[in-house]
Amino acid sequence: MKIATWNVNSVRTRLPTLLDWFESAQPDIACLQEIKCQNEQFPRAEFEALGYNCAVHGQKSYNGVAILSRYEIEESINGLPGNKNDDHARYIEAVINAPKGPLRVASIYLPNGNPVDSDKFTYKLEWMQRLHAHAKQLLAYEEKLVLAGDYNVIYRDVDCWDPLVWANDALYAKEVRDAFASLMWEGLTDAYLAKDGRAHQYTFWDYQRGAWQRGHGIHIDHILLSPQAADVLESVTIHKEARAMEKPSDHVPVVAALDA
């Protein structure tokens, strides 16, 4: 069973590219971020035609997350708990009736947080604290759990080309990397680190400055697993080829294969 995460940077602009990739990669479950549309604008019919059920938490213009699944979606929850004033669509969670039993999946679009001296950075840290608290609750269920998405965190120095370039950036700030580490220490396994872990294998290349052509990317999309999910993890693949497609997203899909 293959589960993908992909920040698509507008599901409507990207639709032909997405459908091409879905037909060739054949993920069973996909967590999408930055769909940048309202629920009624989501191209549900096109994905249903490929055999996917859709759980969508959209928003006008910005953000927006979704979970697509070839298996039945038993229930879905929109929004990260803990702050009624947070109106960004950055979190959706679903319980999926996977072949070997229920699988809880979340699609996560963690705030960018730049610049670091702004309320956006405060919001990022607050959001990470809430994610931590919620993940701790979910881990207590001792279920197969997948928290996949765009974390906007450069966790290791080798997850970028040159750490000096990112020294004052909200993706690399010490508080942010510490918060990510603290989340992992609750008992989550980063699928890529568990099965591959090579340096300089990126998931995002900026449209600007010829970042793709120069090989100047960053690794910020992660698939985090509960122990029960990590036990059945088989492999992880970064679909770098998607960055060379026509009208590409600036992110590429990361796919984990699970015996689940």
Add this chain to the structure above:
DNA sequence: ATGCCACCTTCAAGGTGA
């Protein structure tokens, strides 16, 4: 230090991303 590109939207130029 800023903009580079690509996306969004009260269709024009400013907001946002990373």
